[in-house]
Amino acid sequence: MDKSAQKESLEWIRKESLDPNCVRSLACHGIEEKTEVFKFYKCLTFLWHFNTYPHQSFILLIDEIHRMTKNIQDYLLPYLESEQVMLIGVTTENPIMSIVPAVRSRCQIFEFKALSDQNILTVLKNGDLPSVVRRLREIPYTYIGLANPEQVTQIVVAANQAEKIGMPKATYPLMFATMLMCLSPKSGSFDQVWEQLDQDTQYPGQHPMPRGLRDMHYKHSEEITGGVLIENPFEQPFQIAKQNYMPKGFEGKRYYFAKDNLNEKKLEQQYLKLHKYIYGQDYKK
Known part of the structure; x- marks a missing residue:
């Protein structure tokens, strides 16, 4: 589980x-x-x-x-x-x-095991539809994600429809959503990105944000934080400003690595090209 x-x-x-x-x-x-x-x-x-x-x-x-x-x-x-x-x-x-x-030794260990198909049917028959719908809204983003964003949307829409229809007819959109999840390519890249981000942000004081991204909404903020106005990306070619967006010490660090599926491979190429356009060089090896 x-x-x-x-x-x-x-x-x-x-x-x-x-x-x-x-x-x-x-x-x-x-x-x-x-x-x-x-x-x-x-x-x-x-x-x-x-x-x-x-x-x-x-x-x-x-x-x-x-x-x-x-x-x-x-x-x-x-x-x-x-x-x-x-x-x-x-x-x-x-x-x-x-x-x-x-x-x-002073505790008792309980293991939570994954639900079987029969368990899920029992849950549905007992009327716990909101719990099933909640899981169907979350799972696609966690396990499918960038591998197939269109099907993620379709699954969530089907889950929402199941909640509106109610049992017993809700079984059809639930079956639709479940089958899409099973057949879709999977990603899981979000977990890897998040783990790395979580590790790198443990000590934010050691890695200040670029001056242009610091808070400047209050009086004398520039003197206190050293902040300056960022370049307006909408005034730049391709609406992309060539300026640093990464905290100190993490310039040029790569966080996203595509999984082995067609959609993420395309997104990865876009990701790499965007970095090279902004910083004028490839990611560090």
């Missing part, structure tokens, strides 16, 4: 089975620096001393717990041992490899 489906399932279980007043949620995304460790520790301490429910246990939900370093995971131990905090960690990685043994 993919990440978003796991989260939706777990969130439903949490809402249905727990008192919302005693749930506190914490999203963890790449906590590594000492300042982030301190913030995380303060958050746990806040839960420990939460005055509103001094005699009540708490649920600590940590999304993407595998992103936490081993040292930070160790901070959880006294709270787990005290039994005032019950940990729910969500991960798409192997918990045997990504969670420290001391924490893992």
Whole structure:
């Protein structure tokens, strides 16, 4: 089961089975620096001393717990041992490899498996059409994407129509959308681009934006940020301004690499030509 489906399932279980007043949620995304460790520790301490429910246990939900370093995971131990905090960690990685043994031994592991065709039919028969439609709106962008943008639009339109029609006739646009997804070439390039962007933007202070792209809407902004007006692309040939658009240190860095399908190969050529036109050279190897 993919990440978003796991989260939706777990969130439903949490809402249905727990008192919302005693749930506190914490999203963890790449906590590594000492300042982030301190913030995380303060958050746990806040839960420990939460005055509103001094005699009540708490649920600590940590999304993407595998992103936490081993040292930070160790901070959880006294709270787990005290039994005032019950940990729910969500991960798409192997918990045997990504969670420290001391924490893992105090937890029970549940694996969310992909739904079978029979499971999906059961969901539809039980009337959970909105959940299916929501997934059909998201999946095409994630897995098809640039490989076949036209079919992405067709799938989303079919999903919207299914929601308007309602069951049982909604099965036809749902079948149409599902078959298109199965037959379409797949991409997945968005995930690779996003992972690289997420990594490169961890320390924005080290990579300031070009002066022309900095905020200049307030008085004295040019003196404070060093910003200047960018060239108007609509006054340039082909409506493209030949100026730097990349943060410091990332000039000439390539983020998009096409997958092996016809449409992306065409887009890749356009991508490479555009870069060479703006910067006067090819991407760095």
